[in-house]
Amino acid sequence: MRTSSMLEQLMEALRCLPGVGPKSAQRMAFHLLQRNRKGGLQLAEALSQAMTEIGHCDQCRTFTEQDTCHVCTNPKRQANGQICVVETPADIAAIEATGQYSGRYFVLMGHLSPLDGIGPSDIGLDLLDYRLSIGDVEEVILATNPTVEGEATAHYIAQLCKAHGVNASRIAHGVPMGGELELVDGTTLSHSLLGRQKL
Amino acid sequence: MRTSSMLEQLMEALRCLPGVGPKSAQRMAFHLLQRNRKGGLQLAEALSQAMTEIGHCDQCRTFTEQDTCHVCTNPKRQANGQICVVETPADIAAIEATGQYSGRYFVLMGHLSPLDGIGPSDIGLDLLDYRLSIGDVEEVILATNPTVEGEATAHYIAQLCKAHGVNASRIAHGVPMGGELELVDGTTLSHSLLGRQKL
Ligand SMILES: [Zn+2]
Numbered sequence: 001m002r003t004s005s006m007l008e009q010l011m012e013a014l015r016c017l018p019g020v021g022p023k024s025a026q027r028m029a030f031h032l033l034q035r036n037r038k039g040g041l042q043l044a045e046a047l048s049q050a051m052t053e054i055g056h057c058d059q060c061r062t063f064t065e066q067d068t069c070h071v072c073t074n075p076k077r078q079a080n081g082q083i084c085v086v087e088t089p090a091d092i093a094a095i096e097a098t099g100q101y102s103g104r105y106f107v108l109m110g111h112l113s114p115l116d117g118i119g120p121s122d123i124g125l126d127l128l129d130y131r132l133s134i135g136d137v138e139e140v141i142l143a144t145n146p147t148v149e150g151e152a153t154a155h156y157i158a159q160l161c162k163a164h165g166v167n168a169s170r171i172a173h174g175v176p177m178g179g180e181l182e183l184v185d186g187t188t189l190s191h192s193l194l195g196r197q198k199l
Numbered sequence: 200m201r202t203s204s205m206l207e208q209l210m211e212a213l214r215c216l217p218g219v220g221p222k223s224a225q226r227m228a229f230h231l232l233q234r235n236r237k238g239g240l241q242l243a244e245a246l247s248q249a250m251t252e253i254g255h256c257d258q259c260r261t262f263t264e265q266d267t268c269h270v271c272t273n274p275k276r277q278a279n280g281q282i283c284v285v286e287t288p289a290d291i292a293a294i295e296a297t298g299q300y301s302g303r304y305f306v307l308m309g310h311l312s313p314l315d316g317i318g319p320s321d322i323g324l325d326l327l328d329y330r331l332s333i334g335d336v337e338e339v340i341l342a343t344n345p346t347v348e349g350e351a352t353a354h355y356i357a358q359l360c361k362a363h364g365v366n367a368s369r370i371a372h373g374v375p376m377g378g379e380l381e382l383v384d385g386t387t388l389s390h391s392l393l394g395r396q397k398l
């Protein structure tokens with residue numbers, strides 16, 4: 001019976017966004033209604049398109065509305081024999097932002113987690129297995145997160161590479177550049193000592 | 200030529216929300232795509248409905264998709280002869296949350312600001328003038344913000360009430376309840392001294 005139901009529905013719907021509670025949802029709804037209805041309509045359109053049309057790349061599993069993503073279809077990326085394995089599409093964005101990598105990717109969309117019932121095929125390792133079998137991959141760079149699950153996943157994929165005779169490497173972990181030694185946690189520091197390189 | 204254009208459009212569109220920068224937009228987009236496409240579609244629908252169908256109440260100017268809002272059409276609210284004047288619909292939400300007020304509202308959707316060319320008719324004072332002329336209003340409670348513009352607007356409306364022989368009152372300003380005196384700014388403290396009440 002409330003006349004404001006459409007506004008309440010909007011506030012409720014905005015809360016599906018991560019980090020948005022009742023207060024921010026209200027602020028967002030009023031902001032759009034008062035100042036930017038055009039922006040609100042564009043957001044509605046972009047959301048509805050993205051949610052229905054974006055799927056996964058058939059080569060690397062990242063998000064794309066095409067069958068194959070623009071990285072996988074890039075001939076220069078194909079000529080480079082490297083594949084960088086990451087947990088999420090956001091990790092690709094971070095690596096691309098460095099401008100230091102020109103190979104292809106493979107997105108697990110998660111990591112191995114036996115306790116949650118997430119096994120190799122749930123993170124696309126059957127597809128990765130197939131890609132390694134084709135013979136155009138020279139090196140697999142394992143860039144999963146430095147967590148227990150990420151390490152275990154990297155280890156599992158390294159075994160897979162070994163079975164295919166493909167080199168596997170793990171990105172370096174240690175004291176962040178520009179970070180202060182005394183502020184780094186003990187595990188990272190131990191890791192950085194063990195992983196020291198000769199000068 | 201980028202295959203990820205639909206994702207980029209979504210991230211760009213999300214930035215129309217207040218407080219959402221490139222990083223949060225990316226986090227929101229990935230979150231919806233990975234975990235809550237249904238929520239994303241519901242948000243698209245709620246946004247598109249709200250942006251096209253929500254207008255202003257013909258009595259109090261608050262947001263509603265009806266001609267007249269649920270507060271203005273409530274007979275109990277009408278029987279109460281009070282009208283509380285606020286700057287934004289968010290202020291109504293704050294006052295309603297106290298549970299202490301059972302009259303009607305009038306939303307200015309801003310305040311007088313001659314330098315920005317915002318005069319009486321831009322904040323609906325012609326409509327308020329008409330409502331005061333009908334004769335069913337006994338008291339106008341001025342709850343505009345305690346800013347220079349809010350005070351000037353309250354003063355202007357008080358004159359309007361006087362012309363119609365309607366009582367006008369201003370909500371009390373002073374030290375917030377539960378606040379510590381030493382943390383309150385000087386203007387507020389002066390105001391609270393001048394506005395002292397006999398015990
Ligand atoms: Zn791809």
Ligand SMILES: [Zn+2]
Binds near residue numbers: 258259261268
């Ligand atoms: Zn109303």
